[in-house]
Amino acid sequence: MSSREKVASRYDIWSPFYDSVDNFPLISRPQKVWRGRSVDMLELEGHELVLDVGTGSGYILPDIARRLNEGRVVGTDISEGMLRKAKERAERENVLDRVSTVKDDIENSRFGSEHFDRIITNFTFTTIPDPEKAIKECHRVLKNGGSMVILDTGKPEGFLSRFFFYPMMVSAKIFGRTHMDRDIIGLMEKRFHVAYREYYMQGMVYLVNCVKK
Numbered sequence: 001m002s003s004r005e006k007v008a009s010r011y012d013i014w015s016p017f018y019d020s021v022d023n024f025p026l027i028s029r030p031q032k033v034w035r036g037r038s039v040d041m042l043e044l045e046g047h048e049l050v051l052d053v054g055t056g057s058g059y060i061l062p063d064i065a066r067r068l069n070e071g072r073v074v075g076t077d078i079s080e081g082m083l084r085k086a087k088e089r090a091e092r093e094n095v096l097d098r099v100s101t102v103k104d105d106i107e108n109s110r111f112g113s114e115h116f117d118r119i120i121t122n123f124t125f126t127t128i129p130d131p132e133k134a135i136k137e138c139h140r141v142l143k144n145g146g147s148m149v150i151l152d153t154g155k156p157e158g159f160l161s162r163f164f165f166y167p168m169m170v171s172a173k174i175f176g177r178t179h180m181d182r183d184i185i186g187l188m189e190k191r192f193h194v195a196y197r198e199y200y201m202q203g204m205v206y207l208v209n210c211v212k213k
């Protein structure tokens with residue numbers, strides 16, 4: 001099994017329970033705020049074609065769809081289980097007319113070059129087997145001058161946060177094939193101009209807005 005297939009099957013298994021972890025009391029509130037901020041950062045006017053890479057259960061799809069009148073949001077993932085959940089959410093929230101869910105591997109995307117006006121991705125670049133390849137593909141499918149918003153986890157600064165971070169990092173690697181310690185911002189800087197950044201929990205979570213170079 002390739003690492004891509006292992007990630008897909010891990011998330012297929014997780015898909016029925018994924019939202020219950022997200023709704024866990026201690027993390028649900030900050031997650032909601034951070035995700036909302038990430039969508040704000042797209043600065044949508046309403047006509048854009050937006051790509052949500054690794055949409056998972058489609059948490060941010062309704063929020064994006066409601067900001068679009070002529071535009072559309074495409075949520076992609078390699079896990080069919082997660083994509084089913086994303087589609088169910090869009091149906092439940094009555095936004096399916098502005099939402100598509102598509103099986104796509106961002107390391108080798110099916111979309112044409114310069115196709116999307118904006119790209120957004122929440123907590124996905126730490127799970128993609130080859131993030132450098134994924135960033136290259138995001139750069140390719142994004143229109144010139146387009147922007148990409150990333151919300152994800154990184155290594156925190158403070159001693160106390162690191163104390164909590166390392167056990168979380170190890171369990172995320174084992175159970176979620178997630179690499180919380182990856183330097184995604186560093187990789188982004190090779191192809192994008194990192195125009196704006198925000199850090200939460202001493203850097204354990206970051207939000208960046210990057211413009212295509």
Ligand SMILES: C[S@@+](CC[C@H](N)C(=O)[O-])C[C@H]1O[C@@H](n2cnc3c(N)ncnc32)[C@H](O)[C@@H]1O
Nearest residue numbers: 011054055056077078079105106122123124128
């Ligand atoms: C931690 S989940 C995040 C889901 C969602 N964005 C959220 O915020 O809840 C990571 C998602 O990325 C997807 N993923 C991992 N590698 C991928 C790839 N190469 N292409 C597309 N999606 C991928 C996984 O299947 C999973 O659904």
